Amino acid sequence: MAHDRGPFKLSNPWPVIGWGVVAGALVVSVVLGFGVLSRFQQNAPTLDLWAAICRGLGITSDTAPATQPQPALNTPTRIAWTPSTLEQIASGDAERGAFIAMNCVACHGQRGVSGSDVYPTLAGMSPAVIYKQLDDFRTGKRPWGVMGGVAKALSDQDSADVAAYFASQPNGLPPVDGYRVPEPGRSLRETNPAKRLAFAGDPARGIPPCAACHGQGGYKIGAPALQQQRPDYIEAELQFFAQGVRANDIFGQMRNIAKQLTPDEMHALALFYSESGGPQASIR
Ligand code: HEC
Ligand code: HEC
Structure with missing residues (x-):
């Protein structure tokens, strides 16, 4: 009888309930x-x-550091002044470029000497500048409808060729070679504001002298000559940089400067560089 009532009796439900609860848990x-x-x-x-x-x-791959949200990559230009880029520019064939230039002179003037304030003079411009600007137009880094279309039709070698052609044309911009000339007014006491900015800058506003990069004092590769350039064009570009409409300058060096300039200063600088021939007048 005792056996009948033991825990292992088949009809005893408790072991099943016990195991069931454990399995359920x-x-x-x-x-x-x-x-x-x-x-x-x-x-x-x-x-x-x-x-x-x-x-x-514990066998997931999510043990890696959390991924940070990446800001969209926003480079000002595709061009870097690497040896291979400089070699390609140097390999430009001016004779071949003369044929390509037939597509440009309607706007940029015969042999690249512009007769209009809308179009910049290309004659005498550094080939590196022309090459870079064409690439920036092509990739949309410097937005300008017509030039974007023109540049898209050119290969990299075409750009180098047409750059070599325009760079070799006379009566345009003077070479920007950092040639130093003694020039009165390279001091902060200069009264003509355009001349003061060109040669001394304005340290209080963090503006370096324009001549440190644009020539006749120093030269930075990719900085175009400003002397003899169309005044309205210079002024327009300074405004574009200040507003950020043009943002293809490496390290934002022109945007930072232009933001500091007043409209009057932009106007005065444009006239100074184009009309007076800028510091070029004292070289030739
Ligand atoms: C329909 C007119 C037109 C034609 C054709 C044209 N351009 Fe231009 N180009 C312009 C204008 C307008 C600008 C100035 C854009 C601006 O104000 O930012 C310009 C700017 C440029 C610049 C930049 C110059 C600088 O100082 O930064 C280069 C380089 C240039 N053009 C090269 C060429 C070449 C090379 C061709 C021919 C293959 C050509 N363009 C054909 C209208 C034209
Ligand atoms: C630190 C060097 C530097 C200084 C200083 C500098 N620039 Fe520039 N500037 C450049 C470079 C580089 C470019 C070409 C940007 C690009 O790649 O499109 C440029 C472009 C320009 C352009 C456009 C020209 C064209 O043909 O498209 C104008 C106008 C200009 N600078 C005016 C000035 C003036 C005015 C000053 C002085 C207040 C000045 N810059 C000071 C480096 C400089």
């Missing part, structure tokens, strides 16, 4: 642990079931 904890709790993350999207199970087991 196990299932609930597996579902909770792998399927629910490991799905939700504090600052990231909810995981799908398989990823959640893996994560619960």
Whole structure:
């Protein structure tokens, strides 16, 4: 009789209930642990079931550092002054460029000497400048409808060739070679504001002298000659840089300067460089 009432009697339901409860608890904890709790993350999207199970087991790849949101890459230009770029520019064939230039002279003037304030003079411009600007127009880094279309029709070698052609044309811009000449007015006491900015800059506003990069004092590769350039064009470009409409200058060096200039200063600088021939007058 005692045996009949023992714990192992087949009709005794308690062992089954006991095991059932244990198994149930196990299932609930597996579902909770792998399927629910490991799905939700504090600052990231909810995981799908398989990823959640893996994560619960500790075999996920999400042990890597959290990825930071990347700001869109916004480079001012595609051009870097690498030896291969400089070699390609130097390889420009001016004779071949003369044929390409037939597509340009309607706007930029015969042999690149502009007769209009809208179009910049290209004659005598450094080939590196022409090459870079053409690439910037082509890639949309310097937005200007017509020039974008013109530049898209040119290959890199075409650009080098046409750059060599215009660079070799006379009666345009003087070479920007950093040739130093003694020039009165290279001091901060100079009264003509344009001349003061050109040769001494304005340290209080962080403006370096224009001549430090644009020639007749120093030269920075890619900085165009300003002497003899069309005054309205110079002024317009300074405004474009100041507004950020033109933003293809490496390191923002022209945007930073132009933002500091007043409209009157822009006007005065444009006249100074184009009309007086700027410092060039004292060289020739
Ligand atoms: C339909 C007229 C037009 C034609 C054709 C044209 N251009 Fe231009 N180009 C312009 C204008 C306008 C600008 C000035 C854009 C601005 O104000 O930013 C310009 C600017 C440029 C500049 C930048 C100069 C600088 O000082 O930064 C270069 C380089 C240039 N053009 C080269 C060429 C070449 C090379 C061709 C021929 C293959 C050509 N252009 C054909 C209208 C033209
Ligand atoms: C730190 C060097 C530097 C200084 C200083 C500097 N520039 Fe520039 N400037 C450049 C470079 C480089 C470019 C060409 C930007 C590009 O790649 O499009 C440029 C472009 C320009 C252009 C556009 C010309 C064209 O043909 O498209 C104008 C106008 C200009 N600068 C005016 C000035 C004036 C005015 C000053 C003085 C107040 C000045 N810059 C000072 C480096 C300089």
